[in-house]
Amino acid sequence: MKQYQHDCEKCLFVWSYRNYDVYLCDDTVILRYGNEGAQYKSLLLPWLMATSDADFRVVARHLIRMRHISIVNNHKEK
Ligand SMILES: [Zn+2]
Numbered sequence: 001m002k003q004y005q006h007d008c009e010k011c012l013f014v015w016s017y018r019n020y021d022v023y024l025c026d027d028t029v030i031l032r033y034g035n036e037g038a039q040y041k042s043l044l045l046p047w048l049m050a051t052s053d054a055d056f057r058v059v060a061r062h063l064i065r066m067r068h069i070s071i072v073n074n075h076k077e078k
Contacts, residue, residue, distance in 0.1 A: 004035045014066070017059055029063065031056070 002013060004021050011023040011030055023030035029048050032040040043051075048060040 004032050004039070006030070006032050006040075014063065017062070018055055020055070020059065022059055022063075024063070029059070031059065 001016055002021050003016055003019070006013075006021065006023060008023070008025060008030075011025045014022040014024055016022065019033050021032040023032065025042070027044060028042050029045055030040055030042050034040075043056075045060060045063060048056050048063075051057065051060075
């Protein structure tokens with residue numbers, strides 16, 4: 001469930017974690033924490049994994065797991 005407004009049409013909403021709405025925009029991870037245009041962080045996944053912020057690392061692990069699942073599913077469909 002989204003907590004904030006976000007108006008990028010390319011972004012794919014992933015899920016909400018704590019006070020963040022998590023989006024994927026191509027390879028960039030968007031972490032929105034407010035309705036104001038500038039209230040978000042955007043990071044590449046490897047940077048998210050390398051951060052010292054525990055919440056960010058949880059988000060990174062979730063995204064990696066999700067990507068593995070979608071790769072496996074794509075293989076099954078072919
Ligand atoms: Zn976007």
